Amino acid sequence: ALYQQKSSVSASKRMSSVVLVVLKIIKHYQEEGQGSEVVQGVLLGLVVDDRLEITNCFPFPQHTEDDADFDEVQYQMEMMRSLRHVNIDHLHVGWYQSTYYGSFVSRALLDSQFSYQHAIEESVVLIYDPLKTAQGSLCLKAYRLTPKLMEICKEKDFSPEGLKKANIGYEHMFEEVPIVIKNSHLMNVLMWELEEKSTMADKHELLSLSSSNHLEKSLQLLMDRVDEMSQEIVKYNSYCRNLSKQQQQKHQYLQRRQQENAQRQSRGEPPLPEEDISKMFKPPPPPPRMDTLLIAGQINNYCQNVKEFTSQNLGKLFMAQALQHPSS
């Protein structure tokens, strides 16, 4: 009720997040999300000029089987009402999710993000990759659906013709929003305090050379997706073939009909009635292309991640070489 719909269509170009949010997300995954389950939560903040500011967040409990009657909406409402009492921005600007090796492009994500973005134009989904973070540097990315994709989801038209019309490719599904981390002065003071008091030595996971484990996993996931993709392609191909076969059959039938009619006419008999061809030759249903699109997007994502990873490792390898041959 307090949020005013922006009249302009252009979404925020940048996003800034606050220390607190980052720490909370990290902690939430660490405590509750061990294993390959995703943890999710809600982002709160506000929109300032052309920037989306995220100032706080709270986590969602895990979906377990024993509390099936758990009311998510109620939890959310309660939380936001309580937070309002302590002056925390209660504007819902998005949600966050953790991911496993970058595999987050899925139907579920699309649906959730669509419903969020439909309600609030500015909302983003923040993807936190804990495994990549553990390798040395914070991996936090923000995505939003492109307007084209929004339209398609609204129409719910996932057939090939529909997608062809919209001219959408897997690259235009999500747009990434650059994140900037902002601190208040008080936070800065806190950072200085922490630096002094904490005695943790600086571990350099970023420079570790072992890469095979991560590469293996990524490649395995990539292979799975490619398999799925090929299945989808086969489905589509068979559909195309069936369609064209059917067209041929229709054509043949029409021709035969015409021939017969011509013969009958020549013999003076009444022509056979034109039967409803469409009922006879029902066209096969076109397979939905949305899944294919999603898989393509996911494969693209995996490839990007793998390339980033390999470039990092190449750099590290060259550094190790320099250590071994100081004279060269």
Added chain:
Amino acid sequence: MLLSVCLMGLFDFYLFIFHIVSQRNKDIANVQIYMYTPRLYLQTMVQEQILSWYYGVWTLRGSSGNIQIFSIHSFYSTFLLLKMAVHGPFVKIHPVVLASIADSYERRNEGASRVIGTLLGTIDKHSVEVTNCFSVPHNESEDEVAVDMEFAKNMYELHKKVSPSEVIIGWYATGYDITEHSVLIHEYYSREAQNPIHLTVDTALQSNRMNIRAYASAQMGVPGKTVGVMFTPLTVKYVYYDTERIGVDLLQRTRASPTRTNGLTSDLAQVASAAGRIQEMLNTVLSYIEDVLSGKVMADNSVGRFLMDLVNKVPKISVEDFESMLNSNINDLLMVTYLANLTQAQIALNEKLVVL
């Protein structure tokens, strides 16, 4: 000759054992203070500890033959009436909690001079770990203080749904001193938790620093008459999960930038910055070595040993072996890159073909 001071009160008492064991080179090495609660521990742990302590004495005598004693200080010579178990002297705090506190301080209502809230976390035998917190609205005036307990209960329930292992372990307040109102609030919290921890964060920066202190409460006084409350300070330690530390590292870098902002760097740039940091550290070490060589600074043996370790850490591999290892690794990585590019090209082609 070793001296130990045992101070025992009569009813519910503390048992303090101080012993100071010195090493050969006359440093005071270990000052160990054991605090035990009588009921639970007297029968078992205290006996054990005394035995081990004596045992330690004998072994030391055996090995070095010469034990020096320097000084024994005794604290706490007052009798304390204590009904509850006391946590060990450590309170471990995660940075999330401090960030939350600072944030809620910034958002406080007009006119409120401080903010209070609940601390959530886990307790184990010797320490308390604070992992989460939320602020609670309250009103404070000269004579009275009102805390919205309903709200606190509600929030706790909500939080429990997400992380069922966290319990209320205390409360926090921003500000430097402990006021009388704190006592009242502390009383409320002792109804919720066993022995609540009180954390103060000095956000007003009174002494030019943000002092973060933790206290446990203890009752004091003469039984039967008015009983007062004493807040005893506890040691505060900061603990991080690994990923937390990496996050905090990134956030530390925002201090340097003038607009207090920082973007998230990407792949090769990160490796470059990590390499830069190591280079800085190497430079520091090098300058130290040069100082020592030119006689400006006294050589320190322990540092020398560390340097030896450092130099030896670079593994000595024969040139051919290293070349082959390096090449095979590089080949792997290049192949994977090629594969990834190929896959991407394939998908793009597929896309175009479908649209035709």
